[in-house]
Amino acid sequence: MADFVNSLDPSKLVVGETLLAFLLSPFNAPIYNFPLFLFGIYAQENSDAVQSLQLFSVLLPISGVFDIYWLASHEQGVLVKLLHILLLVLKLPTFVAFAGALRSRGAQFSGIAGLGGIVWSMPGGFTSGGREGYQTVDDEPRAPPARPPPGPPQQSQQAPPGAYQSV
Secondary structure, eight states: OHHHHHHOOHHHHHHHHHHHHHHHTTSSOOSSHHHHHHHHHHHHHOTTOHHHHHHHHHHHHHHHHHHHHHHHHSOOOHHHHHHHHHHHHHHHHHHHHHHHHHHHTTOOSTTGGGTTSOOOOOTTSOSSSOOTTOOOTTSOOOOOOOOOOOOSOOOOOOOOTTOOOOO
């Protein structure tokens, strides 16, 4: 079983499910599956987006619960219903594959969407850790850097007419 889980390719699964959701979109089908799988493609392809991968991995089983409700409460043709059930069944191996991808990137499911301590970084270094030399919000105000003491007066040089002067 572990070899089967390790052999799953998340990118192929999510692309296949995206195509299947696209094929189902003109019919009486849930509208959330196609955008969800497009987001899954983004989350899989972007190696820096661990939070996006976590979010997709949580939304996938939640959408499976909604799919079960949708199948029970809406009338569909036989072929459309069969394709929708196939899409629902494929969500389980996709979830397992994305969980493996999360583990390979060193992430877990704890702290998803900022609930467990993930600090969303903002431009300009307004996070608790600070970055790139910006002052963080949590720190005490810093004094402005001291100006160097004035040196001896410099003699001004006259530039020839039409030449640029440097200041």
